[in-house]
Amino acid sequence: MHVPDGFINVPVSVATGAVAAGAVAxxxxxxxRELDERTAPLAxxxxAFxxxxxxxxxxxxxxxSGHLLGGALAAILVGPYTGVLCISVVLLMQGILFADGGLTALGVNxxxxxxxxxxxxxxxxxxxxxxxxxxxxxxxxASFVAALVSVPAAALAFTAMYALGGTTDIxxxxxxxxxxxxxxxxxxxEAVITALTVGAVxxxxxxLVYGARGLTAPLKLRVGGELVDAAPEPAAVPVPAAPVAAGPVAARSTRAFWATGLVTALVLAGFVSFYASSSPDGLEKVAADQGIDKKTEPHHTDDSPLAGYGVKDIADGRISGGLAGVIGVGATVAVGSGIFWVVRRRRGAQEAGQVPAGTV
Incomplete structure (x- = not known):
């Protein structure tokens, strides 16, 4: 559903740009508030995923054809605020590097x-x-239902923006x-992909699933035909060496999960993407059928070496597309992780009293 330049007029594009900037801020x-030492790199x-x-x-x-939008997945895994930033990073990378989604339409997207x-x-x-x-x-x-509803909701939102600022009389x-x-x-x-991913994590x-925090319910026991809360387990006798070992073990566990997720993303983008449907996506198909695309403008980065999700001057489509996917995953994880690391550091500085609470 990447909106190209020329679908929406300048005033509405500017207005949605302001809305997008405010939402990102x-x-x-x-x-x-959502990010900590574990979730910041996962965001x-x-x-990238x-x-x-x-x-x-x-x-x-x-x-x-259709493709994942990802808003539901990101929000459930890392939180709604962080989810907005995740998808914004993806859209920024796609628009700048791959000429996918107009730059003047970035606010719309x-x-x-x-x-x-x-x-x-x-x-x-x-x-x-x-x-x-x-x-x-x-x-x-709940992930399945939320993801299912989010896609037609986005379609409704695009229709509303088109009603306000469409450049063709349809x-x-x-x-x-x-x-x-x-x-x-x-x-x-979208719902199937989201539910499978959330279920796997x-x-x-x-x-590590933000939407499942606080999921654990107290253990119930049946006593005299009634369910009662089980008594909490007695606290274990502290062992001096345990705190020292717990941190590295948890860190290794999170690093292993992160590495597995990154390898999965690289395989999907670098290899599986070759077998994706080549049919136009939902918006492209509707635009062509209804005449919305009559005033589509050339993308500002059409001459990018990665435009169209292929590497320029590499003739083999499989290698070109796979390499572009790998580069895209690498760029997205680098930019995204950098942004979330800065956000996490500012939280730590604020908690330490070094940054005023009202600053971004």
């Missing part, structure tokens, strides 16, 4: 794909988690029907 503050990994999976277009209808998807998905996710049983299956099920009812219809189907794919490291 708010998210930078909010992310300081960069989530951004979303970048990789977005390269895997899957068929949804005749001549149409961040507002639509980062802010709307994250807010809608996480709000629905939290509501479902509160009413469902406190189990890992419930978190996975009946808005046709745009709405086409956009929502195809993106409901894409939402199913819950299975190996549930402590």
């Amino acid at each position: 708010v998210s930078l503050r909010g992310a300081r 960069g990994l989530v951004a 979303v970048f990789a999976v977005q390269m895997l277009n899957f068929p949804v209808a005749a001549g149409t 961040i507002t639509d794909m980062a802010v709307v998807t994250t807010v809608v998905a996480y709000t629905l996710f939290r509501g479902l988690v509160k009413v469902l049983p406190r189990t890992r299956r419930s978190v996975t099920a 009946p808005i009812g046709k745009v709405l029907t086409a956009m929502v219809g195809v993106h409901v189907l894409i939402g199913i794919g 819950l299975a190996v490291r549930p402590d």
